[in-house]
Amino acid sequence: MSLGDIPIQLEVGGLTGSAPAVLREIAYLLERLTRYGEAGSIDLHGLPLSPADRRWLLDQLGRGEIEIALEIGGGSRIVETAYPGVWWVAHDNEQGVRTSEFIEVTLIPDLVPAHPDDVESGLKNLKSRISDLS
Numbered sequence: 001m002s003l004g005d006i007p008i009q010l011e012v013g014g015l016t017g018s019a020p021a022v023l024r025e026i027a028y029l030l031e032r033l034t035r036y037g038e039a040g041s042i043d044l045h046g047l048p049l050s051p052a053d054r055r056w057l058l059d060q061l062g063r064g065e066i067e068i069a070l071e072i073g074g075g076s077r078i079v080e081t082a083y084p085g086v087w088w089v090a091h092d093n094e095q096g097v098r099t100s101e102f103i104e105v106t107l108i109p110d111l112v113p114a115h116p117d118d119v120e121s122g123l124k125n126l127k128s129r130i131s132d133l134s
Contacts, residue, residue, distance in 0.1 A: 019053040022103070023060055026086055029105035033085055039106035045098075061086060070111060074099070078109050 029040035062082030070076040074093040087104040
């Protein structure tokens with residue numbers, strides 16, 4: 001085995017101290033949701049979070065019971081955290097590059113509900129299928 005065969009993983013930066021502030025902001029948003037029904041979100045790409053900060057935040061939030069994968073102009077993952085109402089939402093472009101990442105504090109993430117036009121189209125398609133059964 002030569003030195004070139006040894007896998008090296010370079011990690012730039014450790015914890016910056018930003019992640020605990022994000023956690024406190026999540027608690028504030030969750031309180032607003034429970035008291036007033038107000039949803040909120042935090043744009044993680046807009047914050048100075050290191051990879052270590054992100055891992056720490058993921059560890060603190062844990063995983064809930066729901067995970068949703070969408071394929072719309074790339075991949076999107078919506079993962080419920082261990083705290084109901086707190087969702088980790090990540091979007092990748094068609095090349096698999098992360099384009100946005102949010103914490104959404106809401107009962108239902110914005111991407112999940114069906115658009116009324118889609119529901120109407122679905123109804124028409126279902127009625128057509130039912131009429132074909134006759």
